[in-house]
Amino acid sequence: MxxxxxxxxxxxxxxxxxxxxxxxxxxxxxxxxxxxxxxxxxxxxxxxxxxxxTLDDLLVAALQQANEGFAQAVEGSAALADLDREPAPDGDGTPSADPGADLAGALARLLGELLGADRGRVELEYELYLAALRRPALRPVAAQWCEAFAAALAPRTDPVTARALVAVMDGIGLQVLLTDTAYDEAYAREVLARMLRPSS
Amino acid sequence: MxxxxxxxxxxxxxxxxxxxxxxxxxxxxxxxxxxxxxxxxxxxxxxxxxxxxTLDDLLVAALQQANEGFAQAVEGSAALADLDREPAPDGDGTPSADPGADLAGALARLLGELLGADRGRVELEYELYLAALRRPALRPVAAQWCEAFAAALAPRTDPVTARALVAVMDGIGLQVLLTDTAYDEAYAREVLARMLRPSS
Amino acid sequence: MxxxxxxxxxxxxxxxxxxxxxxxxxxxxxxxxxxxxxxxxxxxxxxxxxxxxTLDDLLVAALQQANEGFAQAVEGSAALADLDREPAPDGDGTPSADPGADLAGALARLLGELLGADRGRVELEYELYLAALRRPALRPVAAQWCEAFAAALAPRTDPVTARALVAVMDGIGLQVLLTDTAYDEAYAREVLARMLRPSS
Amino acid sequence: MxxxxxxxxxxxxxxxxxxxxxxxxxxxxxxxxxxxxxxxxxxxxxxxxxxxxTLDDLLVAALQQANEGFAQAVEGSAALADLDREPAPDGDGTPSADPGADLAGALARLLGELLGADRGRVELEYELYLAALRRPALRPVAAQWCEAFAAALAPRTDPVTARALVAVMDGIGLQVLLTDTAYDEAYAREVLARMLRPSS
DNA sequence: AATGAATGAGCATTCATTCAT
DNA sequence: TATGAATGAATGCTCATTCAT
Known part of the structure; x- marks a missing residue:
C-alpha cells in the first residue's frame, strides 16, 4: 500500500x-x-x-459472521433436506416405523459433513464458540448459536429434545476434535437415536 | 519476602x-x-x-495436575459413591425397576456438583479443551481426561454408552457455561436416562 | 443521534x-x-x-470561558455581597472596630465556598495555572484572572494589599487541594486578617 | 547503543x-x-x-528527588544562614527591635534566590508540585514538601505562622511565574512581614 | 457547512526469554 | 542453584489531524 x-x-x-x-x-x-x-x-x-x-468488538463481529455461515451450512445441508423430502406417510396411514431413527441418521450425517468438510473451518467455529467461556461479550452470540440450532431441530421433535440433541452433537464433535479420533457416524446415529426416545 | x-x-x-x-x-x-x-x-x-x-512447560504441568485433581473429584464424588452403596436387589428378587435411572440421577447430581462447586475450577477444565483444540501438545491430556471419565463410568454400563455419557455431560456443561443458563438437574437426568436405554 | x-x-x-x-x-x-x-x-x-x-484553540476558548464564569462567581458571591450590605457605621459614629477583620472573614468564607462548592470546578481553575506554566499562550488568561480578582478586592483595601490577598488565597487553596487537607476557615481568616494590617 | x-x-x-x-x-x-x-x-x-x-512511579520518584534538591537549596541558602548568624539579643536584654522583619527579609531574599536561580528549575518544581492536583499518587510527596518547608520555618516562628508563610511564598512565586512579572523582593518582604505580626 | 472515514504516530504496559552475577 | 536485571517485540488503544464526500 x-x-x-x-x-x-x-x-x-x-x-x-x-x-x-x-x-x-x-x-x-x-x-x-x-x-x-x-x-x-x-x-x-x-x-x-x-x-x-476494541478487539472484543472485532471478535464478536467475527463470531457472529461465522455463526451465520454455520447456520446456512446447517440449513442448506443435504442431510436435513433429505428429511423433508422423506416419503410422506404411506397410504395405509402408518407412519414410517421409526421416524426418530431417520432424524438421528440425518443428524449423524449432518455432523459428519460439518466435521469432515473443512477441519480448519470447524475448528474455527468451535474456538469462537468456546471462547465465550472467558469472554462474556461472546456469550450472547454463543447462546444465539445454540438456540438457532435447537430451533432448527425443534420442528422435528420437541424443544427439550432439540436442545439435548444440540448438546449431544456438541459433545461428540468436541471429542472428535480433541482426541484426534475419526468420526464414527454409526455411533453418533445410535446415540442420537437414544436421545429421540422418551425414557418413560 | x-x-x-x-x-x-x-x-x-x-x-x-x-x-x-x-x-x-x-x-x-x-x-x-x-x-x-x-x-x-x-x-x-x-x-x-x-x-x-518455557511457558508451555508450565502450562502442560498445570493442566496435567488439574486433570488429576478433577479425576479425583469425580471418583470421590458423593453422587457416585451413593450408587455403590445402593441397596442390593430386594428380597423378592426384583432388581430396582430401573437401575439406569439411578445412574442417570447420580450423574446429573455429579454434574450439578461439578458445575456448581467452583466456577473457576470448571472453567479451567473446559479451557483445557479449548486449548487442546489449537495445541496438539495438549490433546493427549484432553483425551486422557475423556478416557478416564469414560472408564469410570464403564463398569456401570457399557463402554460405548459410557463414552456417550461423557459426550452428553460435556455438551450440557458447555451449554450451561456458555449461555449463562442455570443448570437444570432434572433436564440433565432425563437426557442421561435416555442415553442409558438401548434404542433397539 | x-x-x-x-x-x-x-x-x-x-x-x-x-x-x-x-x-x-x-x-x-x-x-x-x-x-x-x-x-x-x-x-x-x-x-x-x-x-x-486545533486542540489548543478549543482549550483556550474553554479556559477563557471558565475564567469568566469564575469571575462572575466571585463577584456574585454572597460573602462579598454581605460586605457591601454591611450595616453602616452605627449610631455613635464609630465604624466597626475592625473593618479589615470583616473583609478577612468575608474572603475566608468566599474561599471556603469556592473550595467546597465543586471540586472539579476549582481543580479546573488551578489547572489553568499549571497549564500556563508551560504554555505561554495561556499566561495572559492566567494573568487576567489574577488581575480581575485583585481588582475586585482593591476597592476594599489598596492595590498592593489586594494583590497580596490573592497570593495568599491562592497559596492556601493550593495547600488544601494538594495535601488533601480540609479547609480551615478560621485559619484562613486569621492569615488574611494579618495581611490586612500594615506592618509598620 | x-x-x-x-x-x-x-x-x-x-x-x-x-x-x-x-x-x-x-x-x-x-x-x-x-x-x-x-x-x-x-x-x-x-x-x-x-x-x-508505571509512569506514575517514575513521576513520584522524580518529584521526590526534585523535592530533596529543593530542600537542600532551602537549607543551604545563604539567606537563612545569615539569620542564624544574627547577633544574639544584646546585653541589655532587648531583642532586636523587630525580629520578624528580619525573618521576612531573609525569606524574601530566599524566594528571590529560588526564583532567580534557574527558571527551568523552578518551573520544574512548580509543575511537579501542581501535578499533584490531578494525580493523587503525587499528593503525599507534595504534602511532604509543604511540611518540610513549614518545619524548617517553624523554629523561627510558630507552626501556624510557618504554614502561612509557605502558603504566601507559594502564592507569590506562582504569580511571578504565571504573569511574567519580575520578582519584587521589597513587596514580598512587606507581605511576609505582615504575616509575622499577630493580628490580635 | 458538515462529517464519516482514514491514517500514522505515539503511548503505557506486558511479556518470554536471556544473561551476568 | 537461583535470581535480579535486562531487552526487543508486541499488544490494545488513543489521538490530532486531514480529506473525500
Whole structure:
C-alpha cells in the first residue's frame, strides 16, 4: 500500500472481519490482534481500531459472521433436506416405523459433513464458540448459536429434545476434535437415536 | 519476602504449578504468564523460568495436575459413591425397576456438583479443551481426561454408552457455561436416562 | 443521534466549549481531546475539528470561558455581597472596630465556598495555572484572572494589599487541594486578617 | 547503543530518574513518557518499565528527588544562614527591635534566590508540585514538601505562622511565574512581614 | 457547512526469554 | 542453584489531524 495515499474503500469494515476470521482460522484466537487483522486485510492499523473500538468488538463481529455461515451450512445441508423430502406417510396411514431413527441418521450425517468438510473451518467455529467461556461479550452470540440450532431441530421433535440433541452433537464433535479420533457416524446415529426416545 | 534472602523452599516447583492453576482458573490460559504465576506463588520471576524453561512447560504441568485433581473429584464424588452403596436387589428378587435411572440421577447430581462447586475450577477444565483444540501438545491430556471419565463410568454400563455419557455431560456443561443458563438437574437426568436405554 | 441527520444546532460551537469545560473539570487538561469533547457534547468528532481547528484553540476558548464564569462567581458571591450590605457605621459614629477583620472573614468564607462548592470546578481553575506554566499562550488568561480578582478586592483595601490577598488565597487553596487537607476557615481568616494590617 | 549488547549498568535506575527530571524540565510533565525518558537516559524502553512499573512511579520518584534538591537549596541558602548568624539579643536584654522583619527579609531574599536561580528549575518544581492536583499518587510527596518547608520555618516562628508563610511564598512565586512579572523582593518582604505580626 | 472515514504516530504496559552475577 | 536485571517485540488503544464526500 503506497504510504500517504488514502484509499476509497467502502466495505473495508467487512474486509477486516473476513481477515479476522482468516487469522483466527490460521492462528487461533490468541493470534488475533489489531495488527494481525490489519496486516491480513492489508489496511493500516488505525483502520482496525477505527472500525472496531476494541478487539472484543472485532471478535464478536467475527463470531457472529461465522455463526451465520454455520447456520446456512446447517440449513442448506443435504442431510436435513433429505428429511423433508422423506416419503410422506404411506397410504395405509402408518407412519414410517421409526421416524426418530431417520432424524438421528440425518443428524449423524449432518455432523459428519460439518466435521469432515473443512477441519480448519470447524475448528474455527468451535474456538469462537468456546471462547465465550472467558469472554462474556461472546456469550450472547454463543447462546444465539445454540438456540438457532435447537430451533432448527425443534420442528422435528420437541424443544427439550432439540436442545439435548444440540448438546449431544456438541459433545461428540468436541471429542472428535480433541482426541484426534475419526468420526464414527454409526455411533453418533445410535446415540442420537437414544436421545429421540422418551425414557418413560 | 526480604530481598537477597534465599529461601529454603523444597517444593517450590510444586507451588509454582499450584499458583499457575489458580491463575488459569481466575484469568484463563491467556492470563497465565511467567510473571503472573510468579506473583501468585510469591516467588521471584526468575524462579519460574528456572523451573519451567518455557511457558508451555508450565502450562502442560498445570493442566496435567488439574486433570488429576478433577479425576479425583469425580471418583470421590458423593453422587457416585451413593450408587455403590445402593441397596442390593430386594428380597423378592426384583432388581430396582430401573437401575439406569439411578445412574442417570447420580450423574446429573455429579454434574450439578461439578458445575456448581467452583466456577473457576470448571472453567479451567473446559479451557483445557479449548486449548487442546489449537495445541496438539495438549490433546493427549484432553483425551486422557475423556478416557478416564469414560472408564469410570464403564463398569456401570457399557463402554460405548459410557463414552456417550461423557459426550452428553460435556455438551450440557458447555451449554450451561456458555449461555449463562442455570443448570437444570432434572433436564440433565432425563437426557442421561435416555442415553442409558438401548434404542433397539 | 440518528446517523445521517443533520441537526439544526445553532450554538453547537458554544456547546462544544461547555462540554470541553466539563471534560477538563472531570479529567483534567490531559483528558481533553477532540474525541472526549465530541462525546461529551454529543456531536460528531468532525464537528469539533471543524469549529476548532486545533486542540489548543478549543482549550483556550474553554479556559477563557471558565475564567469568566469564575469571575462572575466571585463577584456574585454572597460573602462579598454581605460586605457591601454591611450595616453602616452605627449610631455613635464609630465604624466597626475592625473593618479589615470583616473583609478577612468575608474572603475566608468566599474561599471556603469556592473550595467546597465543586471540586472539579476549582481543580479546573488551578489547572489553568499549571497549564500556563508551560504554555505561554495561556499566561495572559492566567494573568487576567489574577488581575480581575485583585481588582475586585482593591476597592476594599489598596492595590498592593489586594494583590497580596490573592497570593495568599491562592497559596492556601493550593495547600488544601494538594495535601488533601480540609479547609480551615478560621485559619484562613486569621492569615488574611494579618495581611490586612500594615506592618509598620 | 549497540543492539544486542547487554550493559552492566548499576545505577541505571538513578539515571532514569535524572533523565525524567530533565525531560520534565524541558518539555513539561506532558512530555514525559517511558519513551522520552528512555531516550534521554539512553537506555532501552524496556528498562524504564522494568525499573518503574508505571509512569506514575517514575513521576513520584522524580518529584521526590526534585523535592530533596529543593530542600537542600532551602537549607543551604545563604539567606537563612545569615539569620542564624544574627547577633544574639544584646546585653541589655532587648531583642532586636523587630525580629520578624528580619525573618521576612531573609525569606524574601530566599524566594528571590529560588526564583532567580534557574527558571527551568523552578518551573520544574512548580509543575511537579501542581501535578499533584490531578494525580493523587503525587499528593503525599507534595504534602511532604509543604511540611518540610513549614518545619524548617517553624523554629523561627510558630507552626501556624510557618504554614502561612509557605502558603504566601507559594502564592507569590506562582504569580511571578504565571504573569511574567519580575520578582519584587521589597513587596514580598512587606507581605511576609505582615504575616509575622499577630493580628490580635 | 458538515462529517464519516482514514491514517500514522505515539503511548503505557506486558511479556518470554536471556544473561551476568 | 537461583535470581535480579535486562531487552526487543508486541499488544490494545488513543489521538490530532486531514480529506473525500
Amino acid at each position: 503506497a504510504p500517504g495515499t488514502r484509499r476509497y474503500d467502502p466495505d473495508r469494515r467487512q474486509r477486516i472481519i473476513d481477515a479476522a476470521i482468516r487469522v483466527v482460522g490460521e492462528r487461533g484466537i490468541a493470534g488475533l490482534s489489531h495488527r494481525s487483522a490489519a496486516a491480513e486485510a492489508d489496511v493500516p492499523l488505525g483502520s482496525t481500531t477505527y472500525h472496531f473500538k | 526480604a530481598p537477597g534472602t534465599r529461601r529454603y523452599d523444597p517444593d517450590r516447583r510444586q507451588r509454582i504449578i499450584d499458583a499457575a492453576i489458580r491463575v488459569v482458573g481466575e484469568r484463563g490460559i491467556a492470563g497465565l504468564s511467567h510473571r503472573s504465576a510468579a506473583a501468585e506463588a510469591d516467588v521471584p520471576l526468575g524462579s519460574t523460568t528456572y523451573h519451567f524453561k | 440518528a446517523p445521517g441527520t443533520r441537526r439544526y444546532d445553532p450554538d453547537r460551537r458554544q456547546r462544544i466549549i461547555d462540554a470541553a469545560i466539563r471534560v477538563v473539570g472531570e479529567r483534567g487538561i490531559a483528558g481533553l481531546s477532540h474525541r472526549s469533547a465530541a462525546a461529551e457534547a454529543d456531536v460528531p468528532l468532525g464537528s469539533t475539528t471543524y469549529h476548532f481547528k | 549497540a543492539p544486542g549488547t547487554r550493559r552492566y549498568d548499576p545505577d541505571r535506575r538513578q539515571r532514569i530518574i535524572d533523565a525524567a527530571i530533565r525531560v520534565v524540565g524541558e518539555r513539561g510533565i506532558a512530555g514525559l513518557s517511558h519513551r522520552s525518558a528512555a531516550a534521554e537516559a539512553d537506555v532501552p524502553l524496556g528498562s524504564t518499565t522494568y525499573h518503574f512499573k
